[in-house]
Amino acid sequence: MNGLFQISLEQKELISLMYMADDDKITDRSIIVRKIDDIHIHAYCLKRQQIRKFKRSNILAAGKAPQRRKAYA
Known part of the structure; x- marks a missing residue:
């Protein structure tokens, strides 16, 4: 899981958490x-639209x- 967080940090990748x-x-x-x-x-956090702190011990799953697919009109 640490590698996933590091990739998000370096490449600004979006991660989904169960918290x-x-x-x-x-x-x-x-x-x-x-x-x-x-x-x-x-x-x-996209849900809260602000910077949040997540306790590592409370992260149940991450991926x-x-x-997102682009919409075409």
């Missing part, structure tokens, strides 16, 4: 990593986000 908040609610998040430290992943 458990401190109140035990499980949410899906799409993020772009900004900083990595021992305890947190600091990332731009590359599916590519």
